[in-house]
Amino acid sequence: MADTALVGFGKSAARRQPDGSQTAARRQPDGSQSAASRQPVGSQTAARRQPDGSQTAASRQPVGSQSAGDMIHPQPWPNGDPAVGYGPWSPTSDHVLSIIPKTQEQVDVLKRISSEYETVLWQPASPLYIREGAEVHLFVPAHSSETVEQLLVTHAITHRVMLANTRELTEIQTRNDSTDPRSGISYYEKYHSLEDIYYWINRTTLEHPDMVKTILIGSSFEKRPLYVLKVSVDDRPNKNAIWLDCGIHGREWISTAFCLWFLQYSIGSYKQNPDMTSILDNMDVYVLPVMNPDGYKYTWTKDRMWRKNRSHNNGSKCFGVDLNRNFDANWCTEGASNRPCSQIYCGQFPESEPESKAVANFLRSHKDTVKLYISLHSYSQMLLFPYSYTFNKTENHDDLLAMAQEAAEKIRRYYSNTYKYGAGAETIYLAPGGSDDWAYNLGIKYSFTFELQDKGKYGFLLPPSDISKACNEALIAVKSITLRVIEKTQGTL
Ligand code: 0X9
Ligand code: ZN
DSSP: OGGGGOOOOOGGGTTBOTTSOEEOOOBOTTSOBOSSOEEOTTOOSSOBBOTTSOBOGGGOOOTTOOOGGGSOOOSOOTTOOGGGTOSSOOOOSOEEEEEEOOSHHHHHHHHHHHHHBSOEEEESSSGGGOOTTOOEEEEEOGGGHHHHHHHHHHTTOEEEEEESOHHHHHHHHHOOOTTOGGGOOOGGGSOOOHHHHHHHHHHHHHHOTTTEEEEEEEEOTTOOEEEEEEEOSSOOTTOOEEEEEOOSSTTOHHHHHHHHHHHHHHHHHTTTSHHHHHHHHHOEEEEESOSOHHHHHHHHHTOTTOOSOOOBOTTOSOBOOOGGGOSSSSTTSBTBBOOTTSTTBOOSSTTOSHHHHHHHHHHHHTTTTEEEEEEEEESSOEEEESOSSOSSOOTTHHHHHHHHHHHHHHHHHHHOOOOEEEEHHHHTOOOOSOHHHHHHHHTOOEEEEEEESOSSSSGGGOOGGGHHHHHHHHHHHHHHHHHHHHHHHTTOO
16 A cells, blocks of 8 residues: 555654655645655645645745754744654654534634645544534644644644554554464454455355345446345345445445445354344345445555545546435535535536446335345444434434434443434434435435444544454344334335
8 A cells, every 4th residue: 555655753854755755645646635655756744735625836845945943833832842852742653633623713723724734534524514512533644743733732722642653553454364364363354455355245156156146236437346245045026125335435444344244144144143034034135345446445555545436527636426425315405515626525416426326226126125224334333314414304213213222222232332323414414415315215214324433543444353343233233223124014015
């Protein structure tokens, strides 16, 4: 990965590499941001971004002009300048800050930092959603850290370092020990590259021809296949079904890991586990493990923080559409953006993207049988249900609430972990164009979005050692809700 080319080093080295180049997050040619890659000689640190995502020419400096001493510090550090080594925080590596804005002015400063400087918002997904008193998680590449720190201190904005060195965690997430059978770690307790996942899909289908079929439902913008695995224990036509999709957002790796976990579990536990047996006796299961293969691939090769798909936006240098703003559910109203450089860009029109169109087409043609829709995301530990595009309640709000509550209680009982639950708009933010709301309006009245672990300790960089607990607790929620749906839909087909 490009990200791993760098190592953090001391302030006195002033971010200059031995070859004379500077360490700094590099803007990709498409206008996207690489989390931390090597910057070409002549570019500068702490690059300032224009609101449209481009970089200001004025902020570029000639080679050699940049050193720790060149940075402008209007004495923001009461205990001395950390650049000389004795300050409270010496950010020489990419890190994540937890920040709580307490006033509207602080909210505005944070919105500006997260949209104009080379940083990546982890939580919330867009500056649009930043609110007074709500915690913000901001990824800050090493080269932006002094500028960001200075702005926060100047405006007295409370913040703390949440993750001190993200490169190490990224490295741990991509380390592949699968070749060592003695490690004792199963395939499902690791993250896998897209190629590995395609290989796994193929092998799983071949190994379980009686239970698993692969359905090609379309292809991505970059022409990668979108495979759905159908798990079915009999050939009963028009059997009720559940749908699960994972990986709609590239950087949310635990989501895709969950789909593989779930598939393996359903295949292996039929006639072993009574709940799963009852689920498969009553329902077919459709699973789309990677809804956004281009974005996922990009997070493995170029930019670990990438969220959207990778489609080209005419007239803009920014790539990608947020697939979870591209569905036809109050599309592109408040809570989405019509600007291609935004993380929550809604696209040119509803279902403009091949990935969302493929899912929508499949569900439209299976809408009489699919009774439960679940979309897996991360992070923040929430069980959400419609609506997210309006504060209005759905007609079966109480049912959905009871199901989410029961699932969250089971997670608390069995795993001592807490999940918030509720309708999306009131629980996180108003966000139109989402797959769950669209599926609900299509007629799939049991529709959920799960935000898996964690709550920010590692965020998107959840270590592989946490996969099993994250997946097991999500599994308990999926089973609990599915069993309720079976009860409620018995006899509907
Ligand atoms: O904003 C989203 O798309 C989801 N959160 S995330 O941090 N994973 O990006 C929440 C989606 C909730 N549902 C809808 N907005 N429809
Ligand atoms: Zn997501």
